[in-house]
Amino acid sequence: MNVISFQDASCAHCYKCLRHCPVKAIRVKGGQAQIIQDICVYCGHCMEICPQNAKTFESDLAYVKSMLYKKENVVISLDPSFRGLLQYEKQGQVVDAFLKLGFSQVRETAEGAALVTEEYCRLVKEGSMENIITTTCPGVISLVEKHYPMLIPYLAPVISPMLAHGKLIKEMLGNDVKVVFVGPCVAKKMEAELDPRTRGVIDAVIEFNELEAWLEEEGIDFMDCGEAKFANPDPMVNQLYAVNNGVIRSVKASGGMGAYIDISVNGLTNCRELLHSMKRGYISRCFIELNCCDGACVNGPGVNKKRGYRFKARMDIENYVLNAAPKLLYQLSGEKMTRTYMPKPVMEKEPTEEEIQKILKTIGKSNSDKEFNCGACGYQTCRDKAIAIYQGKAESSMCLLRTFEITRSKANVVMETTPNLIFIFDRELRIKEFNRRAEEVFKTERRKALQMYLFDFIDPTDFEEVFKTHENKLREKRQWPMYHMTILETIVYIENSDTCLAIIEDITAEEKRSEYILNRKLKTVQIAQSVIDKQMQTAQEIAGLLGETTAETKAILTKLRDSILEDEV
Template identity: 35%
Template sequence: MSKIIALKENNCKSCLKCVRNCPTKAITFESGSPEIIEEECLSCGRCYLFCPQSAKEVRSDLERVRAWLKAKEEVVISVAPSYPIVWPNFSKLKQALLEVGFSAVEETAQGAAVVSSQYVGLMREQSMTNIIETCCPVIVRLIETKYPSLISQLSPIASPMIIHGRMLKEKYPNAKVVFLSPCVAKQNEALDERFTGSVDAVISMPEMDEWLLDTELYDEEAIEPQENIARLYPISGGIIKTIDNFSGYKRLAVEGIERCQTALQSIENGHLKGFFFEMNACLGGCLGGPYLYAYKENEWLAQTRILKAEEAGKIDYQDCSLPVSAKWQDDHVDQPEFSEAAIDEVLQSMGKADYSRQLNCGACGYDTCREKAIAVLLGKSDPKHCLPYALENAESISNLIIEHTPNGIIVLDAFRKVKEINPSAIKLLKLQNFSVKGFDIQSILPSGQISDVLDHLDGVKYFIEEYPDAGKVIEHAVIPVKEENASFIILMDLTEKMQQEEKLKQLRRDTIASTQKVIDKQMRVVQEIASLLGETTAETKVVLTNLNKTIEGESE
């Protein structure tokens, strides 16, 4: 498969939404950023559609087509029957496309009519257990990669896009053929070597809508000169509505990849036989295509426009001179099997050794923790991408710090009520005998400063307060949490520090008193021999007095 969906790494925030929405989990996150596994990808476009960061982009042929038109090459365009969700008036759309340089504008519904005719012929043969129509390339790819045993039940008929492309090539032998698409997967179908030469380029409907933005195309729908019942193809059950005779086959329309997978599983198990299946990967049929999500509110009005085609006659078998057949192939990717011990080892590394801890929340993109573990072993997923485990781990570390820090921590709500209090705060304030959650902060911190600080709390504020009843001197750091309209207080016990400082001051005071006694005694002695010592006595007194003052100054 050609790579049609690429990653814009700078936009990716590793939210895993693409993995959660990928029906085959064809995305690996092992390297820290998503990478599409091409051989498993269905090209359904859901990763592109649901990415909230616009980190996926789809290959575009728009500039190639513009270059052809600029070079005055002959270019014809096949317009998919989903067009009414964007442009209600085909005649105006056709005129606008001709004006920008296309040589001819025709409806893909012409190819769809041939496809319905061939389905009628196939059912007349009565040679197939079930017939799964092959208009949706996503469903074809799903069967080729995930349900290869059902390839024999795929209709051997090419899609309307391919058959109409061949019709246009026959009608305009020198022309480039462009398909106007609601679907990402049509890019891959056009590039498929089995259909080489049928369609030269694909333009998405949003790309064309932007191109024709300044053109008045949105008037009420005009009466179409020729109705074609094959215009019903883009709505759910539309293919079935076009067929006149099912030759005894029962018919079922299934939409949505997950529902189609359930139906395919049932077919594989032998529960369904003798059915014609219309399967569409998108909910709502092709009107729900990934390129049309921005026009979703137009879907119901578009259906009413499309359903007018029911008035046209149903389709019976007609011979076709063009090649209409297609061959499908087994592209199944064999996956290694892992032992229970290997799976359990991964589960244990994610903190899920016990079954009760396997929440199967799906946040990682996998339906169960076991599937996640297998994805890790396959190299698709990073074991750290487990939201409950990451939260629990973060909370565990946070709780460990809060529970064992020597500082008291009190969390207050918007009404200054105690929301949380840690063991150190309880011990510091001697509150072991009762729960204080819900108490007003003043009832457990009878500080004259706390109310004023909380009233004017526009940043971190510090203050020191003595609590005689608790026998503590505490420094407070009051911190606002504006996002939560709350605050918390860190209590740092200064009692021991203050006591040590007081002991040191007392020691200094005692030293001063002792020094003064020594000075007094020495002065009495020296006075007796004053005549002999003279200035020396005065100098001694000055030195000792200065020493005393120094010690006294340090004790203040």
Template identity: 40%
Template structure:
């Protein structure tokens, strides 16, 4: 099975916006990643419209079409009647000429297929055999009924869509070997043509957005294209198909049914609910999944709704290029068979739901906020999705916020260090418990105060101005008689400052006492040394005098002895 919508994992940012926009919750979210549940998806395209992260893309078959052209196939374009709403040029001939420039052999409006479909609708209305008739031009509506309202399959008009009808007519007229490429605003057409019942009728589908990209790649400017040789052979009234009520315009007002137009999936689902309950009878209902009709399709993104609507009206009212309706011949089978493809989710019992809810802190009814942030309309609906492995417990934003705040508060307030958070203007945003304890600040709320009212340190300004951290610097706050080992850290993403202060007052005072003791010891030692030196000097002085006297006495004695010895000789 080919995935029509593809995800870019790196772009999916846990916003749950696509889940909120999905009317049938065909998107699962596991391991921080959203994923389309293909069997559940009806390809309405809402998730594409709302995704601001560009995490989703549509499978592009432009290259496939280029290969058809390169291989010299006869490539026929069936272009949806909403095309005037997609392109800036008001000249359809310019658009048709530009498409031919790309290598297409022939271009024709799908409105011809819509004419054939309307004829089939008229037959059903005249037979008056169905209690209600739901139009089947929109493949999203068909998928919605087959998968989520199978009881209402009996009310689907057993008629193919204009795209399929036109493809059958083209191949019947020009041969089975031609390649038919549908060009339109609809995402679901990429899936419809792969339906086994439609094999080989449509060979590729490209969107208006993809066609515009192709023009850009080839350097084609529609405003510079004119080709008066292009002929129109499509009917008039079927050009209204892409706007609300467009199908009804093609039907006989004097029908046996009440005519009703319903657009937007929410309205379609509400109407189907009423049909299933038996509250609606005798209606022919034109259903379109896109609010405002096909001109608001997910792959038609160039204009505002009003501009698109006006362009359709202007083009559809142009009577100068219309062929006679009687010239159009329909010689193909346009019947359609629908299948029950019901999507079944397991519905847990109340005990299982309660167990899941308790895991995300919802112990009583009041805890169920039903905020819808996770994408589900209620906490119980989200719990059922978790049970079916379509959602994560952690998708509950209030619970995760509370949990994150609880954990962060535990961590921050359990820290023995003082922690301050300052904004770009150096006002205190947060202060943990240790700030109040270390600086003995009582009955004062620091949040919202200028940091310099309490902590006079120029490092805060320096770090904010330079964006460079100052780490592990010893700072003495005289006002509090507190010494800290301080780190001032700049948080670029938030243009804020985090201050972490380790209280080293006691260590500093102990160190000061130790230093004082050492100084006193040194002073005592110095005094002892000095005293000893004086004693040594005094002793040395005394020894010097005694030695000199002894020397004199001994010298005299020696001289006397020597003299006496001389005399005796």
């Protein structure tokens, strides 16, 4: 099972997800982007920035609905970021909405965060760890295990607030209870369902976006709901876990930090920068709060970013939360609050320098001057992309500059070799493109023609008409007397650029040949007609002579017959 699914999409030459993935966990195969599970840290940002919505969250919503349909005891663990990300007037309306959906209880995940805060305070007080990296964000854990395994000893051996809350709920209400986490995080689903070390504590994960769609489907509006209470006591300062620096503030409010210097870092790129510094030994005796998302959980991928709630959400939470530590009514054993980590280093075969140079040549980078390192393909340098091609993560066709050069080269061949005149002009009839054949006919160099207008060369009536009507003219015959040419003109309106493309086919030679052939045919017809006329005259003369001879013969024969008859008598 995957947390993020990629639907088939026409994403060729986009690579936006790859450009925005700091760990390059995207493989492009056949022009289609794919997740590389062994590299991915499940931050979910590729879902947010995909222009075609080709990346989707694997939903648990159908499973949650089935549990409710079967009347199971299902409890909500609600991420504290709800206070700034859901639209309501009073928080009790949110609780009432969940109860109307069929959940038995609604509890705040911050209840589990309070237990986590106590564990962080214990670690700070002990002071045995050189550095302490918070483990509230599962994306950060994946980042360290996969990309900085040498820093695993600095990960706090403490479960996340979601896991602590799930364990707490099942300890209080029994193992038969089902716990559904609702929040803005994609990585939480990985932590709840894919990681064998943490699987089974949380039964399902729902994003805020999914929740709002579900409520709309059921016809439930927060504003129309009554007020109901959370089933948990006020977690106070621990609700700040959803915002930047919230973990540190919770630890400080609970009396912790000691000799450690606190550092708060947000955003995957910034997290990598800090971890790289730690790897090189530049960081020591620090308590470090790391969050994959800029601004922490209130800016998670499961949030409708079009609302622009990120900063409003932080203010709403901070204005509501009481900056004090709560009295813990429940505890979990140290064993249940502890977790371990394991290195999962990304193992990729590295090409030799010879192999890299060979690949660079195949993508048109025959020397360093051709390596523009534009980053359009998603890799910072052409060399990085060559390595990715060797590793099967990228394709040679991903170089947009190379594709453009090839396309432009082919287009130039057409423009330079076609026997037709081709020019492009704008609404003011200013010439924007002018090919070699046009230079020959109009006896004007292209660089000069690009500063001139169409009416400087020909009658623009037809071309103005196309601009006015947007109706194309296709192969219409015209005469250009000043150029002694007969042409077929094709004029096409280009809507996107509000320009026109003209293709002029010179058919003067064909017209002259057609005229020559027609004259030959007419001359032949005249000769044939003359022969026919003479033949008819001869036939008529012969017919006349035959008529006279026949009459004379008849008269003679008649006289001969009569004389013979007379002699007989």
